[in-house]
Amino acid sequence: MGEVNFIQEEDIRLETTRARFSNVIRRHGELAERLSRDSDKMIFERLQKEFEVARASQTQEIFLDGDQWNDGLLATIRERVHMEADRKAMPGETSMLVDAHFQGKTTYKVGSKVICCLEGARIGIQYETSFAGEPCELYHCVLESKSFLEKMTVLEHTIPFFLPIREAENDFLSSNAMKFIDHVGELLQAYVDRREQVRLIKELYGNQIGELYHSLPYHMIEFVLDDFDCKVTVSLRYADLVSVLPTRIRALAWPMHQSKRTSSNLVTMNRKGNGAAGSQHIPARLAYAEDALRSMSLPEAYAEIVLNLPQALQQIFQNRSST
Template sequence: MMGEVNFIQEEDVRLETTRARFSNVLRRHGELTERLSRDSDKMIFERLQKEFEAARAAQTQEICLDGEQWNDGLLATIRERVHMEAERKAMPGDADILPALDFHEKITYKVGTKVMCCLEGARIGIQYETSFAGEPCEVYHCVLESKSFLEKMTVLEHTVPFFLPIRETENDLLSSNAMKFIDHVGDLLQAYVDRREQVRLIKELYGNQIGELYHSLPYHMIEFVLDDFDCKVTVSLRYAELISVLPTRVSVLAWPLHQSKKSVTSPAVTNKKGNEASGSQPIPSRLSYAEDALRTMSLPEAYAEIVLNLRQELQQTFPHKNSP
C-alpha cells in the first residue's frame, strides 16, 4: 500500500512539474507573439491612422447611417465616389472644372462603430472602433481597393490581429457580399476584444483565487483552475464561433484532491484481482450551477456567481470532507 501511495505522490510531482514548465512556455509564447504582432503592425497602424485622421479632418460632412440606410446601394455609391475622384485627379489640366461637383464632396459615413471614408488611390477605408463595458478599446483598420468600379474589391492592407481569419472571410464574402464582409470583420474584432477583456477583468478582480489560466490567442479557448476546500475546480470554455461572446461548450469539474490517498489505503477499493488503479484515482463531479452561469452571463459575472455559491456546492458534493 505504501508503495502505491509513493507512486501516486511521485506521479503528482511529475505532473505538477510538467504543468509548471508548460505554463512558462505558454506565457513566453504569448509575450513573444504579442510583441511580434505589435511591432509588425505598428508602422501600418500609424500610417493608416494618420490617413484616416486626415480624411476625417478634410470631410465636408459626416453622415450617420442607421438600419436599412446601410445597404448595398450605399456601398456602391461609396465605390463610385472613390473611382470618380481617382479618375478626376488622373485627368490632365484643371480637373476642378469637371461636372458632377457633388462627387468632390468629402463624405465620411458612420455605421454603428464603423467609420468609412474615401482614401487616395481609389481605396475605401473602414475604421473599426471597439469597446468593452461602455469604455473605448482599440481601433482597427481595413482598406479595400478595386482596379475599377466593375471589378471585385480586395483587402489591400489591414491592422486586424493575424490570428483572426480576415483572409478567409475575404475569400468567402468580399466578392459576393462586400457589405456582409465589412460587418463580419467588425463582429470578429468586437467579439475578440470582448472575450479578451472578460479574461483580463477576472484576472484583475480575482487573480489571487485563480491558480492557473490558459487561453488561445483569439480567446476562443479558455481554461482556468480554482483551488478550494481540498478540491481543484477546473473550468473549460470553448467558443464555436469567433463572433461569440458567450461560450458554446462549458465544463466545470470539481476534483477531490485527497480522495486518492484515502482510497489506496482502504481495502474496500481493491477488486478481486488486486487492481487498485481505478479506485485510486479521484472521481470529479460536475458543477452544473457553474456551467449554467457561464453559458448565460459574461465571464466576470459568472465567476462572481460561481464563487458566491462554491463553498455550499462543494460541501454538498463532497460531504465526506466535513466528516472526521
C-alpha cells in the first residue's frame, strides 16, 4: 500500500505543477498579444490603406512567374521608385520631361506577394497567407534606401515580433534583396500553417485534448490526450521557422489511468516484486504515431493516432504482461 500512496502523491504533485505551468503559459500568451495588438493594428491599418491607394492608382499589374521574378526586375523596381521620387523633387516643368516609362505606376504579383512602388522611394511588399486554400492574414514590409546605389533597409512592417525579420535583414537584404523578400514570405506562410494546424485540432478534437502548449511561432508544440485508458503525450519540434512538418517528435503512452483503476492490482504487482510494478509505469513509445506526425499535417496525423491508438495500446500492454 505504500507504493500505491506514493504513486498517488506523485500524481497529485504532477497535476498541481502542470496546472500552474499551464496558467503561466496562458498569461504569457495574453500579455504578448496585448503588448503587440494595438500598435500593430495602427501600423497595419495605415499600411493597408497605403497599399490600397497604390494599387488603385496603378497603370498596370504584372503577374510574374518563375524566372521572371529575379534580381534584374527588383533593380528595375528600385530604379523606378527613385526616379519617381527625384521627379517629384524637381520643379513642375522639369519633372514633365522625365522619361514617361518611369512615370507609370506598376504593381507586381509574384505568387502570394504583391510588390508596390510607394511614395518616398519606398518599396512595399504585401504578403498574402492562406491555409487549406482559404485566405488568412495580410502582412506588410516596407523597404527603403537613400539612393539607388545604397543598400535597402526595413523601414517598417506588420510581421509578428517573434519572427526573425531583423536577422533575415542582416543575413540577406544587403546582399540579396530578392532572397530576403522570398524568405520573409516563407516565414509567414509556415507560421500561419503551423498555427492553423493547431487551431484545427483544438476545434475538432478539443474534448480529447487535456492540455496543449506551444511557443509563439508554433515551432514547439506539446499536447496531452487523456480521454483514453492511458495518457498520451506528444512533443513536436521544428527544425526551423520555415518548416511545416516537425523533425523531432516524441509520442509516449503513460499507463497512468490503467494503474489507478484498482489499488488491488498494484498490491498484487508489489507482491510480485518492485520491478513488475515499476515496469507498469514506464511510458511506451508510439512509433506509428511519430511516423504519422512526421509525414502528415497535424490534423491528419491526429486522426491517424486516435484511430489506431486502442489497438496499439492493447498490443503494448499484452507484450508487457507476457514479459
